[in-house]
Amino acid sequence: xxxxxxxxxxxxxxxxxxxxxxxxxxxxxxxxxxxxxxxxxxxxxxxxxxxxxxxxxxxxxxxxxxxxxxxxxxxxxxxxxxxxxxxxxxxxxxxxxxxxxxxxxxxxxxxxxxxxxxxxxxxxxxxxxxxxxxxxxxxxxxxxxxxxxxxxxxxxxxxxxxxxxxxxxxxxxxxxxxxxxxxxxxxxxxxxx
Amino acid sequence: xxxxxxxxxxxxxxxxxxxxxxxxxxxxxxxxxxxxxxxxxxxxxxxxxxxxxxxxxxxxxxxxxx
Ligand code: HEM
Ligand code: SF4
Numbered sequence: 001x002x003x004x005x006x007x008x009x010x011x012x013x014x015x016x017x018x019x020x021x022x023x024x025x026x027x028x029x030x031x032x033x034x035x036x037x038x039x040x041x042x043x044x045x046x047x048x049x050x051x052x053x054x055x056x057x058x059x060x061x062x063x064x065x066x067x068x069x070x071x072x073x074x075x076x077x078x079x080x081x082x083x084x085x086x087x088x089x090x091x092x093x094x095x096x097x098x099x100x101x102x103x104x105x106x107x108x109x110x111x112x113x114x115x116x117x118x119x120x121x122x123x124x125x126x127x128x129x130x131x132x133x134x135x136x137x138x139x140x141x142x143x144x145x146x147x148x149x150x151x152x153x154x155x156x157x158x159x160x161x162x163x164x165x166x167x168x169x170x171x172x173x174x175x176x177x178x179x180x181x182x183x184x185x186x187x188x189x190x191x192x193x
Numbered sequence: 194x195x196x197x198x199x200x201x202x203x204x205x206x207x208x209x210x211x212x213x214x215x216x217x218x219x220x221x222x223x224x225x226x227x228x229x230x231x232x233x234x235x236x237x238x239x240x241x242x243x244x245x246x247x248x249x250x251x252x253x254x255x256x257x258x259x
Contacts, residue, residue: 060211064247122246130249134204 027137030073031144033176037070038063038149040180041116043161048118053157056150062118063145068125069116071101072176075129100126101175159184194233195259196241198225202252209244209253213237217244225252232259 001023002016011019042049052059076095083090090096104125105113128135135141161167162181170178196216198209205223209216216237217225233241233255245253 121243124247124249124251126249128206128249131204134206134249139207 023136026135027141029170029174030135030137031141033072033170033174034067034070034141034145035148036178036180037072037176038066038145039152039182040161040167040177041066041070042149042153043159043180043182045116046160048116049153049157049159051118052149053153056153058119059146059149059153060142061121061123063142063149064123064125065116065118065120066145067127068104068110068120068123070176071104071125071127072174073127073129073135074099074101074173074175076173098129100129156184156188158188194238194241195231195256196227196233196245197231197254197256198227199252199254200224202250203248204250204252206249208247208249212244212247213240216241 001011001020004010042052048062052062074097076097079090079092079094079096081092104110104127107113109124110120128138128141159182162183166179166181168178170176198217203224205219205225207219207223207225209225210219216228216233218228219225241253241255245255
């Protein structure tokens, strides 16, 4: 990034530091919240977990569905001019919450929108936003989630939630379970040591 | 069957390329382009449909009649 050039322009000085900070911060809480939601789901849905163990080729499709359903990021925009949306006018200078998570549950777009269907083949979700500011890190985020789930299930195919009461959530514009304590059978532990 | 990508809509999410790299390729900035003239061989039909149905920007158009 420090050496790249677009149309003859380079990032320098404060701009470079700002972009590096953004990439760093945007890639941390987002991915761990997405991953902890995925783990919580797999810990509490043995039928989905066992299917992914039996059919690992489904993991990328499952990652998209978990991103749709547990969409970890909701951000804001500021209107630069008056915007007419249906019957409502949003005046210039207002903060608008972009609830991609709600769009991902639109029943007109997603049949059985409130269900996790891990082999959902038609899944135009917008957990990474849309338009020019769509997530810059979506490809690496997808890869991280896929690898993490593949590797975990390869070693620990059977596990469940230890204590549902212990799950606490991070809130704010990046959302997900903070703590997901799981237990797995002694046979798995023995095979590892 | 023919397929095209609208360059004004594509934001380079890359989901099409997850389905079919025979048909979709990306430029240096990550935006999608169609290889060749957009004619879809029989073997790629299903993948191309899935690419269009999963593109978050609705940038991919499939023409069954062509
Ligand atoms: C599952 C993980 C992630 C999710 C759900 C996610 C989601 C999002 C969303 C919804 C946006 C806002 C899009 C918009 O404003 O229209 C965004 C922006 C951004 N994301 Fe991610 N993100 C994730 C991981 C990452 C990673 C790993 C990186 C970096 C390596 C990253 C870097 C960025 C950057 C730089 C932006 C700002 C782009 C801009 O404003 O032009 N994200 N992300
Ligand atoms: S999925 Fe859509 S937005 Fe993404 S690269 Fe392909 S055509 Fe472009």
